[in-house]
Amino acid sequence: MHPESKDIIVSQYEPANVVRRISGRTGIITTIAGQAYTEGCDGDGGLATQAQLAKPLNVEFIPGTHDMLLPDGNNGAIRLLSPV
Secondary structure (H helix, E strand, O other): OOOOOOOEEEEEOOOOOEEEEEOOOOOOEEEEEOOOOOEOOEOOOOOHHHOEEOOEOOOEEOOOOOOEEEEEHHHOEEEEEOOO
């Protein structure tokens, strides 16, 4: 949960391979990273919603920011998610 916005971030892997945000204010669920049901390793430098992930794991917020670190399990990578 983000300490300021109270948004909850959920990593969904197999088969979804996405990261979703549950708004702490409205309860609305949105996909913030990954293409649903598409596993892969593509999209660095582009929109997070167009990236392909493979087993995204627990997201960690970088203190003092809204940026997040996302371990991309099967790709052996840690990805940086920054809000637009």
